[in-house]
Amino acid sequence: MRYLSTRGGAVVGDALSADFTDILLGGLAADGGLAMPERIPTVDSETLNGWRSLSYASLAFEVLQRFATDIPLHTLQSLIDRSYTAEAFGSPAIAPLATLEPGLHLLKLSEGPTLAFKDMAMQLLGNLFEWVLTERGQVLNILGATSGDTGSAAEYAMRGKRGVRVVMLSPAGRMSPFQTAQMFSLLDDNIVNVAVDGVFDTSQDLVKAVSNDAPFKARWSIGTVNSINWARVVAQVVYYVHGWLRATDGLAVPGPVSFAVPSGNFGNVLAGHIARRMGVPMSRLIVATNENDVLDEFFRTGRYAPRSAARTWQTSSPSMDISKASNFERFVFDLFDGDGAKVAELWRSLDQTGQFDLGGTAAFARAATEFGFVSGRSSHAERLATIRSAFTRYGVAVDPHTADGLNIAERWREAGVPMVVLETAQPAKFAQTMIEALGAEPARPAAHVGIESRAQRYVRMPADLAQLKALIVQRCGR
């Protein structure tokens, strides 16, 4: 399988196409676009139904081998087997499907080490990175800024891995005690936590400043693991296949299923779209946003207008506080049947005018008619009301992000079509909002009880580029 850029130009160096392992460690394509497979592999319904008896890891192997064709099969199998273990994900099911009421299910994607769905892809990414770096005799120093979820998922995926180091910046004293403990209690040599004076953007700006220094970046092998990484998207395709299989187990005629997806960067729901294109029978793909409703606006009107950081609200589903959906370009590429020149033109207009509008076009109409996309926006009050009603009706505590998904899902249910809401985090991570909704501290998985009292290790630093670079030089040598 070869990969192209969504903008029709070079994907790696000056090459117009590349292999899976060539794009594995990279970020943006060379021409500023994102890597996409030259075609989406399809599976017929007999093959799909034949996957019912497979374990999660074996299912992942079936999906991944169609995209990562340049990794030897036995290697891929063993990397996957090491990633999706009952030990890391709490049970052999890895992502259990819980039925709330007939026809309404919760796909539990947050059973991994950091209690959020990012672990589903990141655990595999850690093993893929270690393998490809060892193969190539390279090292990678992952530099990032986090306000919570992504940073901890990256650290738990990369800890102890050969050839990889993580330097993660976070705003000093601004994460919850739980999130702080989750990250700072990692004592592995290849994990460096840096608590920076200031807010999240202060950390983010420092990371950008380092990345803008190309010679320094190259000298110290600095990279990132952001949500545009294609391997993360493919790893997420697996749980849509798994979700469809589990929601249709035992049905005489396994038909289409709808998925409701709490969305921010569009990485999660894009994986659902790829699963549909592979042949998984789907009715609706529901994009649920919070008050930051850039994506809801697009799916309602065809207008895509990312917002500035100043116009991005802080909400009680913070992992969806995103103003610009970085994976969205891949979906638009598909709407235009892989016309890179068209995508390049749209993104030029985005740079110049801050928006584009596909309303009324045939391409936009496909999003709903052919690909089943619908959307909705949830407010703080609706979020709390949904957490309460799910608790009363089903006896289940859902986290604020999942509540946004459940809230919008209710509007789009169809008779006879199973609805699967993706659970993207466990309530224990968002205690403050859970207490506001339910009046009680959320339950914690046993392994996370008392983590605040574990020993912590981190470097405290003012917002100073020279000091950050000195730390990188000191900690990131071979």
Ligand SMILES: *Cc1c(COP(=O)(O)O)cnc(C)c1O
């Ligand atoms: C990252 C995240 C999301 C948003 O997922 P995207 O792939 O960015 O759309 C939703 N909920 C939680 C809990 C997350 O951590």
